[in-house]
Amino acid sequence: MTHHNIAQRIQDLRTTFDNGQTRDLDWRKTQLSALERMMRDNEAAIAEALKSDLGKPYGEACTAEIDLVLKEAVHARKSLHRWAKPQRTGTPLAILPGQSFVEPTPYGVTLIIGAWNYPFQLVLAPLVGAIAAGNCAIIKPSELAPHSSALLKQLVERYLDSNAYAVIEGEADVAAALLEQHFDLIFYTGGERVGRIVMEAAAKHLTPVILELGGQNACIVDETADLAVAARRIVWGRFLNAGQICVAPDHVYVAASVETRLLEELKNAVTTMFGADPKQSPDYGRIVNPRHAARLQALLSGGRAITGGQVDVDNCYVAPTILTEVAADAPVLREEIFGPILPVLPYHTLEAPLAAINARSPALALYAFTRNQKTADRIIAATRSGSVTINDTVIFMANPNLPFGGVGASGMGSYHGHYSFTAFSHQRAVLKRGFALDAAIRYPPFTKQKLSMLRRVT
Numbered sequence: 001m002t003h004h005n006i007a008q009r010i011q012d013l014r015t016t017f018d019n020g021q022t023r024d025l026d027w028r029k030t031q032l033s034a035l036e037r038m039m040r041d042n043e044a045a046i047a048e049a050l051k052s053d054l055g056k057p058y059g060e061a062c063t064a065e066i067d068l069v070l071k072e073a074v075h076a077r078k079s080l081h082r083w084a085k086p087q088r089t090g091t092p093l094a095i096l097p098g099q100s101f102v103e104p105t106p107y108g109v110t111l112i113i114g115a116w117n118y119p120f121q122l123v124l125a126p127l128v129g130a131i132a133a134g135n136c137a138i139i140k141p142s143e144l145a146p147h148s149s150a151l152l153k154q155l156v157e158r159y160l161d162s163n164a165y166a167v168i169e170g171e172a173d174v175a176a177a178l179l180e181q182h183f184d185l186i187f188y189t190g191g192e193r194v195g196r197i198v199m200e201a202a203a204k205h206l207t208p209v210i211l212e213l214g215g216q217n218a219c220i221v222d223e224t225a226d227l228a229v230a231a232r233r234i235v236w237g238r239f240l241n242a243g244q245i246c247v248a249p250d251h252v253y254v255a256a257s258v259e260t261r262l263l264e265e266l267k268n269a270v271t272t273m274f275g276a277d278p279k280q281s282p283d284y285g286r287i288v289n290p291r292h293a294a295r296l297q298a299l300l301s302g303g304r305a306i307t308g309g310q311v312d313v314d315n316c317y318v319a320p321t322i323l324t325e326v327a328a329d330a331p332v333l334r335e336e337i338f339g340p341i342l343p344v345l346p347y348h349t350l351e352a353p354l355a356a357i358n359a360r361s362p363a364l365a366l367y368a369f370t371r372n373q374k375t376a377d378r379i380i381a382a383t384r385s386g387s388v389t390i391n392d393t394v395i396f397m398a399n400p401n402l403p404f405g406g407v408g409a410s411g412m413g414s415y416h417g418h419y420s421f422t423a424f425s426h427q428r429a430v431l432k433r434g435f436a437l438d439a440a441i442r443y444p445p446f447t448k449q450k451l452s453m454l455r456r457v458t
C-alpha cells in the first residue's frame with residue numbers, strides 16, 4: 001500500500017468518525033455482535049492459520065485466541081450502556097447551580113499494531129475496546145504471522161463496517177508509513193525497541209499511546225510451596241505457545257532447600273503434559289521462524305538442561321527445556337527469553353531474588369509460590385510489575401476484571417474488560433449551567449474584600 005493510499009484510507013475513516021456514526025451505541029453493539037459472529041463462524045480457519053504460523057495447538061488456538069476475543073466482545077456488548085453512561089459527579093458551591101458529569105468519549109481514528117505470538121488476540125481484544133468506545137480503527141497485524149494476517153484482513157473486511165475498520169498488512173515499512181500519519185490514539189503490542197519508535201512517532205502528532213511491551217517475568221518458589229502444584233502451573237505458563245508469551249515466567253528463583261525437589265517436579269510435569277518426546281505432542285507448539293529457533297538454541301549453552309535441550313532449527317522446534325547451574329551473567333538471564341527455556345536459580349534468603357528483581361526494569365508479570373501469607377505480602381510490597389500473581393502463572397489474564405498492562409519498560413496503559421473501554425475513551429469533563437445566579441463576585445474589578453470573599457467560596 002502506498003503512502004497516498006494509506007493517507008486516503010485514514011481520511012475515509014475520519015469522515016466516518018466525523019459523521020457521528022460510531023457514536024451510536026446500538027451501532028457499536030452491532031459491530032461487536034459481528035465480531036462475535038466472525039470468531040464463531042471461522043473457528044476452523046483461525047485455528048488453521050495459527051497452526052501454519054506457529055504450529056499452535058488447537059486447544060491453545062481455541063482458548064487463548066478465539067474464546068478470549070469472544071468473551072471480551074460479549075462482555076463489552078452487554079456492559080456497553082453502563083460503561084458509556086456519563087457519570088454524574090459533585091459540583092462545588094461556587095459553581096452552583098450546575099450539573100457536572102464525566103463522559104467517556106471516543107478519541108477518533110485509532111491505530112492498533114500487533115505482535116506475532118497471539119496474532120488474533122493481540123489486535124482483536126484491543127479492537128473490542130476501540131469499537132465499544134466508539135472509535136474507528138486501523139489494524140496492522142504482524143508480518144511474522146502471515147497466514148493469520150491475511151485471514152484477519154479477509155474476515156474484518158467481510159464482517160465489520162469497512163467505513164470504520166480496516167486491516168492494513170505489511171512489514172516494518174508499512175508500520176512506519178502508518179506512524180507518519182496523524183492518529184488520535186495508538187495501541188502498540190510488541191518489543192521495547194519498536195515501542196520507542198512508536199512513541200517517538202506519536203510525539204510528533206501529540207498522539208497518546210498505549211504500549212504493551214515485554215520484559216523478564218520472575219517467579220519465586222519458597223520452601224513452603226506445594227512443589228507439585230507449583231511445578232505444573234509453572235510448566236504450563238512457561239511452555240504455552242512454546243514459551244512465546246509475554247507473561248510467561250522467564251526464570252524461577254527457588255529456595256535452595258527445595259531446589260532438587262522442584263527440579264524433579266518440573267521435569268515430571270513436562271513429561272506428563274507433553275510426553276517423552278514433546279516433538280510428537282499435539283499440545284506443543286513451534287517457534288515462529290528458524291531465526292528465532294536459532295536465537296533460542298544459542299541461549300541453551302547458559303546452563304545444564306535437566307530436561308529438553310533438543311533443537312531442530314529448520315522445523316522451528318525447541319524442546320521444553322529446564323536449565324540448572326546457570327551462570328549469573330549468562331545471556332539466558334540477560335534478555336527476555338520468549339521461548340521454551342526455563343532457568344532455575346537457587347536462593348538462600350528472599351532478599352536475593354527481591355534485589356535481583358528490583359535491579360531490572362519492572363516486568364509485565366511477577367509470580368510467587370508460597371503458603372506463607374507474610375512472604376506473599378512482602379514480595380508484593382517490595383517490588384513493581386504490571387501484575388503479580390500468587391500461586392499461579394499467566395491465568396490472571398483470563399479475568400476481565402483485572403487490567404492487563406505493564407509499567408516502566410514493560411509498557412504503559414492497560415486493557416481487557418472495562419479497562420479496554422477506558423483505554424480507548426477520553427474522559428470528557430461536562431459542566432452544564434443555566435443563566436441564573438450570575439454573582440458579580442467572580443468578575444473584576446476586585447476589591448480586597450471581594451477577593452477575600454471569592455477565595456473563601458471557591
Ligand code: NAD
Binds near residue numbers: 114115118179
Ligand atoms: P513483531 O516483530 O511482530 O513486531 C510488532 C509489530 O511492530 C509488528 O506489527 C511489526 O510490523 C511492527 N514493527 C516492526 N518494526 C517496526 C518499525 N521499525 N516501526 C514500526 N513498527 C514496526 O513483534 P516483536 O516485537 O518481536 O514481539 C515480541 C515482543 O512483544 C516481546 O518482547 C513480547 O514480550 C512483547 N509482547 C508483549 C505483549 C503484551 O501484551 N504486553 C504481547 C505479546 C508480545
